[in-house]
Amino acid sequence: MNDRAVNFLKELVETPSPSGFEQPVQRVMRRELEPVADEVRTDVMGNVIARIGAASDGALRVMLAGHCDEIGFMVRYIDDKGFIYFAPIGGVDAHLVPGQRVHVHTAAGPVLGVVGKKPIHLMEAKDRETVVKLTSQFIDLGCVDAEAARNLVAVGDPVTFAVGFEPLQGALAASRGFDDKMGAFIVAEVLRAVRRRGVPPVEVFGVSTVQEEVGLRGATTSTFGIDPHIGIAVDVGFASDVPGVEMKEIGEFKVGGGPIISRGANIHPALFELLVRTAREEDIPCQIMGAPRGTGTDANAMQLSRAGVAAALVQVPLRYMHSPVEVLSLDDIDATIRLLTGVLFRLDNRFPIIPD
Structure with a gap:
């Protein structure tokens, strides 16, 4: 190619x-x-x-x-602390989402966020083996409160993983x-x-x-x-x-x-x-x-x-x-x-x- x-x-x-x-x-x-x-x-x-x-x-x-x-996600709710709750667009594996960087695609352009996750040190043994439902996962934009988050993103904004094209060995590539x-x-x-x-x-x-x-x-x-x-x-x-x-x-x-x-x-x-x-x-x-x-x-x-x-x-x-x-x-x-x-x-x- x-x-x-x-x-x-x-x-x-x-x-x-x-x-x-x-x-x-x-x-x-x-x-x-x-x-x-x-x-x-x-x-x-x-x-x-x-x-x-x-x-x-x-x-x-x-x-x-x-x-x-x-596939991707959609902003569904912004809580009082500015955390973003979302729904999947297409078939998204809930196992893969925590700890990922994401882009929220707004009218003003992409906004970087991360999908937060409780540290393993604070989890009960049984919780370590449980997949967190997508409805309970959230995006952290680094905002101090809901007003700051709403000034950046809106309900209905689409979201994608913040990764792109990378060549691997030989003719293989990842994205x-x-x-x-x-x-x-x-x-x-x-x-x-x-x-x-x-x-x-x-x-x-x-x-x-x-x-x-x-x-x-x-x-x-x-x-x-x-x-x-x-x-x-x-x-x-x-x-x-x-x-x-x-x-x-x-x-x-x-x-x-x-x-x-x-x-x-x-x-x-x-x-x-x-x-x-x-x-x-x-x-x-x-x-x-x-x-x-x-x-x-x-x-x-x-x-x-x-x-x-x-x-x-x-x-x-x-x-x-x-x-x-x-x-x-x-x-x-x-x-x-x-x-x-x-x-x-x-x-x-x-x-x-x-x-x-």
Whole structure:
């Protein structure tokens, strides 16, 4: 991955975008997409939709979707001493939150705070083994009282972990928000690759969707509006190459092993076969996931839109999902961009939308 791409990915994951508050990151997406797309627009939900026209009229419409929202928190209450109580946005593990630095994103800009925790010396033995409920956790801004805190933050302000992109060894990197701003990044980079390669045989819609973490909401509305024939969701998938993850339950998926291609009820069989064939022909490593039901990703919302869409799901293996230290391989991202670009140029009106 070149420096331009790494800087773009870093900017995306470090720009705050909890579900419902995605427009800071969507502004970055619009900036990157406008030079490469024929049209870029934002719908009423806040989804950013970029289109590249096909080589001929009447071509298949193909939608690529990566959600740009991240997990986070929301300010719910400020007590008399100026401590901030909060609620989760999306699926946040309460184990991980105490002792973290956070940013409260206010109208005037980010305000740094810490999630406080009683010192272990003052805890009863039984309390040391108990997870503190999120409703009992609090943010300390360093304010002397409620008035000082209310002069800085307001009820409803979003909150994110105050961490960003850091390279690890080899091609690995850590950050909050790879789930799934990495997917929005891949969608943008695929459109950039399509533009370099030439006019595609299909009409391509690249969508940075919103509010996936709270119910696949952006994908639901954007798919209805675009009405694609084919939809491919780009998301993260569970890596099982770390201690404590049971391969017998989810399968064997390695960071650095290439994109994960899902197979099952949520996936159009001919589209699955095309993805696998493209990976083989382009010499792209890939991993197969059995998905016996709806996947809980934007692919599910796309498949069930209107009278149905031929859907697929391509995932990048991710360690430590929904934590401040998510880890992935930049090589897997590059492989996914190559895979999806190759698929787009293998699609045409002969693709069997209706299963045999």
